[in-house]
Amino acid sequence: MPAPVVRLIENEDIPGAAAALVEVHATDGYPVEGVSDPEEWIRPSGVIQAWVAETDRVVGHVAISRAQGEDAVTLWQAESGEDEARIGVLARLFVVREARKNAVGEKLMRAAMGYAQEHRLRLVLDVMTKDSAAIRLYERLGWKLIGEASHGYGNGQQIPAVCYVWPAS
Template sequence: MDIRGRTPADLDACIAALADVQTVDRYPVDWPNDPGGWLTPGDLAGAWVAVEAEVVFGHVAVTRGMEITRLFVTPAARGRGVAARLIGTVRAAVQTPLKLEVSSEGEAAIRLYERIGWRRVGSTRATWLNTTGEPALLHHYASPPI
């Protein structure tokens, strides 16, 4: 599986991959009215995709505030280290400490972050609702030293 910078031509495939993830994991909790816009936030600094045989199996982005966002791997590609490779690609590209936040419901993601050395630095309540209809509990993580 190759990881490369996302191009505009990848956006439809990224939306299809996100739809697969949303069906299984309900990420994002609410399907966005403009999924392409959701994948391309206004403060986007870069985005990468994991691709095999011209199929997008994973995605990650980083904001100008050095926050990892929009990270997902399709169910078909899980268990192959794709998420860790996507995160590693961002870290190598920006060469600076990073941060991320994850809902407490994202137990598999939390296990991954902690396994690869990220540390929880705090928790807050989100303005959006989790799958139970309550304000989501967000855990904030900081990357390990470069």
């Protein structure tokens, strides 16, 4: 596999990102929602900026969204008093299995963190506790645990999650 390139997403990347999302869902069960309309899931309302990783195809994705009442936002505001307008939510990070050995997840995270630092955004996220590889990545990159939550999806379903803040913003 050629070395992955991380860059801003373009409209023509959406089908390839959607295909990668469906692939990740099949191997990892992530996301727990969104695979019925993966193109829509990749571009929800409120996205500030998004990136893809590509080789000969899209192999990963990450986005920063505006705060919209997420548990991680609420927890961080309670702890810090930070204005919601200065908070970005890191979301929709996924990498196909074959690309993971190339640190694609880390490269995507670093792109998002660089953007946040440049635009003076505090990043928060929630991650399902079952996604231990993602949790290890966040902690290795300096993200700090700020609390527990429950990720709601589907028809009233819930799954345990934890919330993190990136303190370097």
